[in-house]
Amino acid sequence: MAKNSSTGSRAVIIGLGRFGGSLALELVRQKTDVLAIDTSPKLIDQYSDEVTHAAVADSTDPDALRQLGVHHFKRAVVSIGADLEASILTTSLLADFGIPNIWAKALSRQHARILERVGAHHVVLPEHDMGERVAHLVMGRMLDYIEFEDDYALVKTVAPAEAVGRPLGESQLRSKYGVTVVSIKRRGEGFTYATAETVVRRGDLLIVAGKSAETEKFAELT
Numbered sequence: 510m511a512k513n514s515s516t517g518s519r520a521v522i523i524g525l526g527r528f529g530g531s532l533a534l535e536l537v538r539q540k541t542d543v544l545a546i547d548t549s550p551k552l553i554d555q556y557s558d559e560v561t562h563a564a565v566a567d568s569t570d571p572d573a574l575r576q577l578g579v580h581h582f583k584r585a586v587v588s589i590g591a592d593l594e595a596s597i598l599t600t601s602l603l604a605d606f607g608i609p610n611i612w613a614k615a616l617s618r619q620h621a622r623i624l625e626r627v628g629a630h631h632v633v634l635p636e637h638d639m640g641e642r643v644a645h646l647v648m649g650r651m652l653d654y655i656e657f658e659d660d661y662a663l664v665k666t667v668a669p670a671e672a673v674g675r676p677l678g679e680s681q682l683r684s685k686y687g688v689t690v691v692s693i694k695r696r697g698e699g700f701t702y703a704t705a706e707t708v709v710r711r712g713d714l715l716i717v718a719g720k721s722a723e724t725e726k727f728a729e730l731t
Contacts, residue, residue, distance in 0.1 A: 518542065520584040521577075522560075523568045523599055525552040528614055528635050529588030533560050544577065568599040580606040587613040587629070597623055604628020651728040652714070662721040663691070668713040669730035678705030686727045688719035 519542040522533045533543050533556060543560040547553050550565050557563040566573045568589070574580065585608050589596040593616070600613050604627060613629035615621035621632040642654055653665040672680045677690055693707055694700045694714040703715075717724050 518584075519544070519561075519582055520586065521546065521579050521582045522586050522588060523547070524588035524590060524596075524614070525549070525556055526588060526590045529586065530556060532586060532588060537561070544579070544582070546574075546577065546579075569595055569602070571602050571605070574602060574606070579603070580608070582608055584608075584610045585612070587611070587624075589614070591616070593620060596620070597627055600624050600629050601627040650731050651725070654724075656721055660721050662719070662724045664717050664724040664728055666715055666717060666728040667731040668693075668709045668711070668715050669727070670711075671730070672709045672715075673711045673713075675709065676705060677703055677707050677709065680709070682727070686719075686730075687723040688717045688727045690715050691718050692716040 518540070520536055521544040522529050522536070523546045525533065525545055525547040529545075529547075530552070533545050536543050537560055543562075545553070545556050545560045545563040546566050546568055547563075548565065548567060553563045553565050564577055566577060568574060568587075579585070585603050587596055587600050587603065589599060596613065600611060603611050610631075611629050612631045612633065613624040615624055615632050615634050616636075618634070621634060624632050641656070646652075646654055651664045651666045654662060655664075656662045672682060683689055690703045690707075692700045692715070693703045693709065694716075695710060696712060700714075700716065709715075717727055719727070
């Protein structure tokens with residue numbers, strides 16, 4: 510069984526499929542205490558040495574969750590797979606417990622709407638979101654793409670020729686293309702914050718923020 514974290518941060522992960530399992534391991538890597546719950550003894554055995562505590566339990570049973578102390582957590586993730594009823598009931602129970610930060614995995618837009626209605630504060634659609642992200646990468650010239658709410662995105666792309674050899678303030682990329690260069694990376698160096706005085710070199714990588722359509726058009730300049 511994994512040792513307790515030194516930070517005191519805690520999270521409960523309910524459902525140890527591919528998404529829940531990888532999330533639990535990443536949280537442990539970030540020094541978070543993780544209580545992992547699943548109905549499968551095989552999965553619990555698989556992760557018992559990796560997380561802080563792992564338990565076989567029915568997450569739709571409020572008494573079982575209380576016995577595990579789930580109601581004391583401030584962060585919970587419902588990552589149950591294809592059992593929609595269990596996903597919805599579990600999310601509803603966590604909301605009844607008053608947990609202030611509930612994340613839930615959805616399999617469809619309709620499922621996501623139901624999860625929000627029963628109390629999920631954040632809903633993720635891993636397959637849909639990854640498919641959308643990869644589609645942007647396949648069809649565009651950007652190197653990475655992350656879209657947020659309200660049609661806002663961050664894009665990693667190679668600096669266009671018109672920006673090379675000039676300070677960012679002089680190239681006026683924001684007024685021309687409606688994007689803001691947030692960070693810049695040169696070969697052999699890490700990312701650094703960009704300023705109006707930053708001179709762009711050929712081959713530099715840029716992190717650009719703005720409306721999705723505008724960031725995509727900017728990436729096409731490379």
